Each structure stands twice: as C-alpha cells, then as structure tokens.
Amino acid sequence: xPLTRYLVQFCYELEDSAHYKRSKQFFYDLIxxxxxxxxxxxxxxxxxxxxxxxxxxxxxxxxxxxxFGQVFEWFAVSIFLLEYMLRLWLYNSSHKIIIEHxxxxxxxxxxxxxxxxxxxxASIKWDYMTQPLAIIxxxxxxxxxxxxxxxxxxxxFRLFKLFRYVHSYSEFIKVLYEKRFEFYTIFIFIxxxxxxxxxxxxxxxxxxxGGNIVTFFDAIYWSLITLTTxxxxxxxxxxxxxxxxxxxxxxxxxxxxxxxxxxxxSAFNEKMVELRENHVFAEIEKNSGMHTILCGYGRMGTxxxxxxxxxxxxxxxxxxxxxxxxxxxxxxxLVIEGSAENSELLKKSGVLxxxxxxxxxxxSDVINVYITLxxxxxxxxxxxxxxxxHEDSVRKLKQAGANxxxxxxxxAGLIAVEFIGQPVAFEAIHDILSGKHDxxxxxxxxxxxxxxxxxxxxxxDFLGNKLLLFxxxxxxxxxxxxxxxxxxxxxxxxxFNPDPAFKLQPGDIILVIGHQYNIVHLKxxxxxxxx
Amino acid sequence: MKKKKVLIFGCNxxxxxxxxxxxxxxxxxxxxxxxxECIKRLEAKKIKFKDVDYTDDEQxxxxxxxxxxxxxxSFFEQDAKNVYLIIxxxxxxxxxSIITLNxxxxxxxxLRAAGANKVIDPYEISGRKVFNMIKKPLISETIEHVVFxxxxxxxxxxxxxxxxFLDGQSLGEAQLSKNYNLILLGVVDRELGxxxxxRLSGIDHKLDPNDLLVVIGAVDExxxxxxxxxxx
Numbered sequence: 208x209p210l211t212r213y214l215v216q217f218c219y220e221l222e223d224s225a226h227y228k229r230s231k232q233f234f235y236d237l238i239x240x241x242x243x244x245x246x247x248x249x250x251x252x253x254x255x256x257x258x259x260x261x262x263x264x265x266x267x268x269x270x271x272x273x274x275f276g277q278v279f280e281w282f283a284v285s286i287f288l289l290e291y292m293l294r295l296w297l298y299n300s301s302h303k304i305i306i307e308h309x310x311x312x313x314x315x316x317x318x319x320x321x322x323x324x325x326x327x328x329a330s331i332k333w334d335y336m337t338q339p340l341a342i343i344x345x346x347x348x349x350x351x352x353x354x355x356x357x358x359x360x361x362x363x364f365r366l367f368k369l370f371r372y373v374h375s376y377s378e379f380i381k382v383l384y385e386k387r388f389e390f391y392t393i394f395i396f397i398x399x400x401x402x403x404x405x406x407x408x409x410x411x412x413x414x415x416x417g418g419n420i421v422t423f424f425d426a427i428y429w430s431l432i433t434l435t436t437x438x439x440x441x442x443x444x445x446x447x448x449x450x451x452x453x454x455x456x457x458x459x460x461x462x463x464x465x466x467x468x469x470x471x472x473s474a475f476n477e478k479m480v481e482l483r484e485n486h487v488f489a490e491i492e493k494n495s496g497m498h499t500i501l502c503g504y505g506r507m508g509t510x511x512x513x514x515x516x517x518x519x520x521x522x523x524x525x526x527x528x529x530x531x532x533x534x535x536x537x538x539x540x541l542v543i544e545g546s547a548e549n550s551e552l553l554k555k556s557g558v559l560x561x562x563x564x565x566x567x568x569x570x571s572d573v574i575n576v577y578i579t580l581x582x583x584x585x586x587x588x589x590x591x592x593x594x595x596x597h598e599d600s601v602r603k604l605k606q607a608g609a610n611x612x613x614x615x616x617x618x619a620g621l622i623a624v625e626f627i628g629q630p631v632a633f634e635a636i637h638d639i640l641s642g643k644h645d646x647x648x649x650x651x652x653x654x655x656x657x658x659x660x661x662x663x664x665x666x667x668d669f670l671g672n673k674l675l676l677f678x679x680x681x682x683x684x685x686x687x688x689x690x691x692x693x694x695x696x697x698x699x700x701x702x703f704n705p706d707p708a709f710k711l712q713p714g715d716i717i718l719v720i721g722h723q724y725n726i727v728h729l730k731x732x733x734x735x736x737x738x
Numbered sequence: 739m740k741k742k743k744v745l746i747f748g749c750n751x752x753x754x755x756x757x758x759x760x761x762x763x764x765x766x767x768x769x770x771x772x773x774x775e776c777i778k779r780l781e782a783k784k785i786k787f788k789d790v791d792y793t794d795d796e797q798x799x800x801x802x803x804x805x806x807x808x809x810x811x812s813f814f815e816q817d818a819k820n821v822y823l824i825i826x827x828x829x830x831x832x833x834x835s836i837i838t839l840n841x842x843x844x845x846x847x848x849l850r851a852a853g854a855n856k857v858i859d860p861y862e863i864s865g866r867k868v869f870n871m872i873k874k875p876l877i878s879e880t881i882e883h884v885v886f887x888x889x890x891x892x893x894x895x896x897x898x899x900x901x902x903f904l905d906g907q908s909l910g911e912a913q914l915s916k917n918y919n920l921i922l923l924g925v926v927d928r929e930l931g932x933x934x935x936x937r938l939s940g941i942d943h944k945l946d947p948n949d950l951l952v953v954i955g956a957v958d959e960x961x962x963x964x965x966x967x968x969x970x
Contacts (some may be wrong), residue, residue, distance in 0.1 A: 704920065
C-alpha cells in the first residue's frame with residue numbers, strides 16, 4: 208500500500224523536523240502553556256473578540272449592520288475555527304502514534320494496519336472534542352454555517368468561551384462539583400415538592416371559574432415561582448385550599464433556599480484556603496527564578512520578612528502555626544499555611560526551579576534539619592540558609608546541605624562580648640554594618656578592561672571620593688610582600704587595608720565604607736570610565 | 739583599659755560562649771548561677787562562679803556591685819528575672835553597666851526602662867544577618883570571618899592622652915592606615931557628647947585629649963598604636 212508507506216514516511220519526517228517541532232512549540236506557548244509570556248496577550252485578544260462578536264449579534268437583532276457585520280462575523284468565526292483546529296492539533300502528537308504502531312507491528316512481524324492507528328488517533332481526538340470546553344468552542348462556530356442558522360441562540364455560547372481565558376472559573380466549577388451529592392439531594396426534593404404542589408393546586412383550582420390555572424403547565428410554573436420565593440403574582444390561588452397549599456409551599460421554599468445557600472457557602476468556605484493558596488502559587492510563578500522561601504514566621508522570620516519587604520524582594524512564607532500565619536497575612540506577605548516538612552508543599556512553593564533561596568528559620572532544629580535535607584534533595588542548586596538554635600546542630604545542618612547557618616544566641620554572645628570593652632566602637636561598626644544613617648559597607652567590582660583593571664590601589668583616591676578603603680576580596684592570592692595579612696576563606700582571600708602597591712585584577716572586589724551617595728557616585732564615575 | 743570585675747548571671751549556652759570569649763580576652767569574670775549542672779561544668783572549666791540568690795540585695799553587694807563590679811551580663815531566660823536583677827543592681831549602683839538579652843517581643847522597652855544599658859535582641863540581629871547574607875553575601879562573609887571571627891582583626895577604642903603624638907592633629911592628618919595597619923573609622927568627642935563622628939562626614943575634626951578613636955585592625959597593630967600614644 209503506497210499510501211500507508213507514504214504516510215509512515217511522512218510521520219518519520221515530521222518526527223525529525225526541527226521546524227515542525229518549533230512551530231508546534233510556538234503554538235503551544237501561544238494558546239496552551241500556562242507559563243508562557245505570549246499566552247496572556249492571546250487570551251486578552253480573544254476575550255475582546257468574543258465580547259465584540261457577541262455584542263454584534265445582540266446589536267444585529269434590531270439593527271442592520273450590512274457588510275461590515277458579515278465581514279466581522281466571518282473574521283471572528285475563522286479565528287475561532289483556527290483556534291479550534293490548533294487546539295485539536297496540539298492535544299496530542301498523532302504522528303507519534305502512527306510511528307509507535309508501525310514500530311510495534313514491525314517488532315512483532317505483523318503487517319502494519321493503518322486503520323488501527325487512525326482509530327486510535329480518532330479516539331484520542333474524540334476525547335478532546337467531548338470535553339466541555341471543546342464543545343463550547345464548537346458551538347460557538349457551528350451556528351454560523353447557514354443551513355444551521357436555527358442554532359443561532361448557541362452563538363451566545365461564545366460568552367462561555369471566556370471561561371477558557373479566565374482561569375479562576377475552573378475553581379468555581381470544582382467547588383460546586385464537589386458538592387454534587389448535596390445538590391442532587393436538593394434537586395430531587397425540589398422536583399418532588401413542585402410536582403406534589405402542582406398536582407394539588409391543579410386538583411383544587413383547574414375547574415374553578417375565574418381561576419388562573421388552566422393547564423398543568425400553569426400549575427408547575429406557579430409552584431416553581433412560589434417555591435423559589437420569586438412570586439411574580441401573575442398566577443394566584445383563589446380558593447382557600449389553594450391558599451393553604453401556597454402557605455405550605457412558601458415555607459418549604461424558604462427551607463430549600465436556605466439549604467442551597469448554606470451548601471454553597473460552606474463549599475466556598477472549605478475551598479477558600481485552597482483558592483487563596485492558588486493565588487499565592489500563581490504569584491510565585493509570576494516571580495519565577497528570583498524568589499525566596501522563608502520557612503517559619505517566628506521571631507527571626509518576622510525580622511527577615513520585614514527586611515526583605517523593605518528591599519522589595521519577592522518571597523513566600525511557609526508557616527505551620529495558624530496564629531503566626533495569620534500575622535504574616537495581616538502584614539501583607541504571601542503566606543502558605545502548612546508545614547514546610549511536607550515536600551509537596553515545598554515543591555509547590557517553587558523549590559524545584561523558581562526559588563533561588565530557602566531560609567529555614569523555625570524554632571526547632573529538628574524541623575530545620577529536615578527542611579534543609581528535603582530542599583537539598585529536591586534541588587541541589589538552591590541556596591539554603593538555616594537557623595541553628597544549638598551549636599551542635601550546625602554540623603548536622605551543614606551535613607544536611609545548608610550553605611550557611613546562623614546561631615542566634617551565639618551571635619548575641621559575640622556581640623555582647625564586643626560591646627563590653629568598647630561600647631562606642633561597637634555601636635559605630637554595628638551602625639555601619641546595618642547601614643544606619645546611610646553609611647555602610649559596599650562592594651565595588653573590578654571589571655575586565657575597566658578603569659580599575661591593572662591599577663594600583665594606592666592610585667585610587669578613595670578619600671577624595673569620601674570613601675574609606677576597607678579591604679579587597681580576591682580569588683587570586685598575591686605575593687606576600689604586597690599584603691600584610693591576607694585572610695583566606697573557602698574560595699576567596701581577603702586583604703585588609705591593602706598596601707598602596709596592591710595591583711587590581713579583574714574580578715577583584717573592593718570593600719569601601721562610606722555614605723550611600725558617595726558610593727553610587729563612585730560607581731557612576733567608574734561606569735563612565737572616569738576616575 | 740581598666741579591667742574590672744564582670745558578673746554574668748544565668749546559665750545557658752550563651753553564658754558559656756560569652757564566658758569563654760571573655761576568659762580568652764583575660765577579663766575578670768564571675769558567673770552567678772544556682773543550677774547544679776552548670777556549676778559542675780564551670781568547675782571543670784575552672785571558671786570562677788558563685789552560687790548566690792540574686793533576689794537578695796545583701797548578697798549582690800557581697801558580690802561587689804557598688805564596689806569593683808564594672809559590667810553585669812543579665813542572661814536569664816525569663817524577662818521577669820532580668821528586669822528584677824537590673825532594677826536591684828541599678829539601685830545599688832546606678833553607674834554599673836548592664837547588658838541583657840531580650841526574650842519576648844515587648845520586653846526591650848521594659849528592660850531599658852529598668853535601666854539596662856544595652857539590650858541585645860538575638861532574633862533581630864540574626865534576622866538582619868540572614869538578610870545581609872542574602873543581599874551582600876561577600877560583605878557578610880568577610881565581616882563574619884574578620885571582625886566577629888577568631889581572626890586577629892578587632893575593633894577598638896583608643897583614648898588620646900594629653901601631649902601624645904596625635905594630640906592637636908586633625909583627623910585628616912593622622913595617617914593611621916599608612917603608618918599602622920589600621921583603618922580609622924571615626925572619633926568620639928567626649929566634650930560634644932557621646933555622638934560618634936564618622937571620619938568622612940565632612941568635618942575635619944581636631945583631636946583633643948580624651949577623644950576616643952574608633953579603629954579597626956589587627957590586634958598587635960592596635961596595641962602598637964596604644965603604646966605609641968601613651969609613651970609620648
């Protein structure tokens with residue numbers, strides 16, 4: 208069968224074609240990929256198109272739009288059709304199915320049957336076409352076809368298309384869907400009451416002279432209008448029996464309404480936390496790649512969150528204690544209520560790829576070690592800073608994979624010791640370190656071929672720029688006569704108060720103390736190439 | 739520097755850290771604790787301790803408050819105890835310098851009202867440190883190793899004595915970073931109050947006796963400068 212062979216060959220070509228894949232990826236990004244940047248624009252323009260086309264349909268009821276209306280309708284329908292086809296196409300990769308079937312039959316030595324493969328593809332595509340949203344899409348297109356003009360009312364279904372582009376709708380549907388049992392019960396109850404009361408009123412009033420109820424449909428209509436407490440009053444009972452039935456029906460109606468309301472309210476109450484969390488996760492996704500996860504909003508977490516917020520950094524707080532979580536929410540931070548030991552929660556908060564840093568600041572070392580380990584296991588690249596409440600935990604935290612540890616009481620001790628002999632010096636350095644009064648310690652990096660590259664440190668007039676040279680951090684160690692006392696860290700060397708003959712190299716980092724303005728000024732000068 | 743007596747109240751890991759560091763710096767310390775475990779540990783380390791009831795003013799006087807005690811560390815775990823001790827101590831000797839730790843959120847004001855000279859909030863400090871680690875990792879690493887670490891760089895206050903070689907010089911003239919391996923951060927003019935004047939704030943301050951130089955540098959260099967100042 209040459210057709211089959213040709214088709215299989217074509218599928219292999221598709222599989223090989225980078226161009227095909229690129230274009231499929233492009234359309235996927237455009238209309239499906241929730242993380243893509245293009246998608247919101249696409250959604251927005253389709254929302255506009257849907258609304259304007261529906262507006263036109265309504266406008267046309269009383270006015271004649273002429274050719275413009277027709278052209279616009281054609282334009283809208285072709286866009287919808289195109290979108291429908293694209294979605295159908297993107298739903299799966301049909302050529303892969305053919306290849307798979309072909310290879311399978313080659314493998315077992317059976318003749319390849321195109322029919323089975325196509326059936327398989329058709330069933331998958333059918334799965335797509337029977338999804339509610341796909342049906343809505345189709346209904347938005349079909350009635351434009353002239354022979355099916357009587358389906359015009361379905362054109363209003365285009366409004367339902369908006370669901371596709373507004374993402375919170377699914378939550379709404381989900382909430383109601385979860386309560387389907389309650390709704391089912393109440394539905395049966397309503398049918399029962401409506402039918403009984405309709406029969407009763409029909410029985411008493413149908414033959415009454417001057418009565419409003421003539422047919423059984425009148426009775427059903429009246430009973431539903433009364434039950435829902437709408438009460439138009441176009442049909443009213445005139446006999447005493449009829450009025451008694453009405454009274455009973457009204458009371459039943461109140462009960463039904465109350466029941467439905469309570470079911471919906473409770474459903475949303477239960478879901479509210481989840482909805483809010485989804486909002487948090489959506490925010491996290493927006494700030495992809497640069498946010499910080501802060502586990503534990505206790506004393507230390509509060510301080511860190513405050514600083515981060517002041518710095519306009521993106522961060523999300525995970526806190527298990529509802530009271531603390533509420534406090535964080537009140538402060539306006541993104542909060543996930545739950546325990547950070549839960550790796551699902553950690554994943555959702557973006558440990559895998561979006562977050563660049565995780566801070567474990569809970570009051571319990573056991574939990575901190577556990578979170579550290581989980582985070583390190585989930586993402587080997589992530590920066591982890593962990594709080595150790597006891598000195599002994601530092602080693603465990605490092606072992607679990609923490610990059611840095613902070614021991615609150617140890618730091619307090621160090622500071623207390625510094626304070627005792629020299630309170631003024633201590634306050635001064637403390638102010639500088641914390642950047643009070645805008646005087647702080649800042650870094651200036653030596654760029655390759657920049658002004659500073661190759662210069663002697665003594666040639667740079669720091670004092671003239673109102674800056675104090677504190678030291679130089681470098682990853683290349685220098686000859687000993689150039690520097691009086693290097694300090695070596697893991698990767699870098701630090702030269703305190705370097706000799707004027709110290710030669711700068713690209714990548715060196717100069718630490719200066721000074722007023723913010725002066726530091727910014729110096730950086731500006733360097734960027735312009737002047738010194 | 740007059741190394742007078744230092745009392746440390748309380749018993750926890752913080753007390754241990756502070757005691758170790760102060761012993762290393764050769765301060766005369768005494769730890770006051772009623773905790774037997776603590777006392778055993780201190781005995782093993784040969785750190786001076788006293789088993790005294792801090793609520794008794796007479797006992798506190800016996801410890802030397804009001805006489806030769808210069809500084810008190812009040813490191814109890816409960817704020818109430820700290821406040822009580824601070825008030826008692828300040829009653830006996832208003833000039834004694836008290837450093838205490840802030841445990842609960844609203845207590846720093848209470849502790850200060852009681853008379854504490856310095857209230858350290860470990861969570862605030864650690865929180866800030868975490869933030870600095872995020873924002874300025876290099877600086878925070880450097881500071882941690884160089885200033886707060888066990889390395890030989892330290893900060894110090896140096897008092898200018900009359901007729902020393904720095905007396906009468908202006909801040910700009912005193913080329914400390916060239917002649918000594920030191921960085922001069924600024925000065926405290928005791929005549930103008932205890933305000934710290936940053937070296938580059940625009941005022942070329944003239945050094946007088948009793949001014950305090952705030953320097954940062956290697957310990958031996960600081961000692962060298964001190965001896966140079968006092969010898970001339």
